[in-house]
Amino acid sequence: MIKVLAACGAGVNSSHQIKSAIEEEMSNRGYQIQADTVMVKDITEELLLKYDILTPISTPDLGFKINIPIVEAGPILYRIPTMSQPVFDKLEETIKSLNK
């Protein structure tokens, strides 16, 4: 099971769209994914320890180094398949590189 953390401004709108899109597409591609959502401002170093990949709407400056792979997921929100495809591809590549 790969654990993904989707982050956006209020932790309600964009991150939930990213979460459901990632879970749906990655399960279609045969991966077991569990995605959670969070407000960007609530991300802490401890929280990130529980996740394999961070998928923020755009890469945030948190005041500390992010030690897990980041896949920017903003384009998923355009809802246009040709634009969200590269995000899913990058995510798949990242999952493979985790060797889990």
Added chain:
Amino acid sequence: MEALISFSNQFFKPILSLGGPPVMFIVLTLLALIMKVKFARALEGGMKLAIALTGMGTVIGILTGAFAPALQGFVKSTGIQLSITDVGWAPLATITWGSAYTLYFLMLLVILNIVMLVMNKTNTLDVDIFDVWHLSVVGLLVMYYSNNNLFLASLLVLFIGVLKFINSDLMKPTFNELVNMPESNPTTTTHLNFMFNPIAMVLNKVFDIFLPFIDKYDFDAATLNKKIGFWGSKFAIGCYLGVFVGILGQQELKSIFSLAFTGGVCLELFSFMGSWFIAAVEPLSQGITNFMSKKFAGRQFNIGIDWPFLASRAEIWAAANVLAPIMLIEALFLPGNGVLPLGGIIAMGMTPSLLVVTRGKMMRMIIIGALMLPVFLLAGTAIAEFATKTALAVGAFPPGIAETQMITHSTLEGPVEKFIAIAVGKFGGNMTIENAIKMVTSLVVYLGLFVWYAKQMKKRNIELAAKKQN
């Protein structure tokens, strides 16, 4: 005509009498089907909307029920009338999405977007369907004050809609700079909170001319946020507010604890129920995006999504965190204010706009923010009656709460637009010369400020382009 009215009454009355959640369940499902969404997905959206409406009503009930005695105690002991409960954005979204007019305003804005794209008046394709509720509040306010003058409401929604699309194009280069996006990235936003930019820009200009030295005292927002840590999270803020209200209302220790934890629970639940809403509108959003991108296949445009792509800038949070206690103090002393900041205490309806206008200068964001928060508090007070009655009308307000108990959102996006909507609505309800003058003056000042702001932004965009070339 009469036959038509009586037929539609016979047809619609039994449906409307079902109440808010069932009506919206039917309406949203049907609308998604019209946009060629698959039946199961459409039904899922409709059910989620009805559940979100029901759930949000329940949470509002828990919060207002728990806080009401303490707030009444506070009014009694101090004479300060801060009896309007600030429930934050999510319940207000519920109220507006509980009205079928929101779907009508959505249709108007989709048509407007198509027309402006065809005429090359905007490059923005808006796919942020959920946030239509902000402009819907404006339309519904006009309806509320004008005895349901749908024509005036539609005109005002379209007028602000046009400015919103223009604004999203104007801000695009600033967005690219703020979050380091390449030119090829199409992300932009038409969010209503950026219609606050013109006013923020007036104050920013004052800083440019008279107080430029203030920028020397800027500090690092990310470090501040890290220091604040969990102390600034939703549940923690809910707890402080419970304690604060409990002390103000001179409650017993046991009640203060109970208020603190109820506050924490409700702030978490509001945002949880809020996410159901967004999930509910998801199938419809996809249907509309499919339709729009098919119509404009092959054209390059910017894509308008919700504002949080800017949330990666730590200044938004740092400024909001610093402004929260300032707002609480201002609320206590601001004449005419009736709102005790609660659900909306993190001023996300304002700080993204401050980020864009000041381009992340923290000191300016905080000072302009502190000066401008009263506008939000007064707008929150002004719309409380409307929000409360509409909540009752669409079934998002719980029974068992005193009728005097009003709800609002203290930092709702577009405070200026709320005052304009009230002016337009009052003219619609009572077409006197005085009301006409008030309406026209407010619209002229609003448009004039926007035109000035647009010129400033164009100048900036030229500078940004020149900087990039060097």
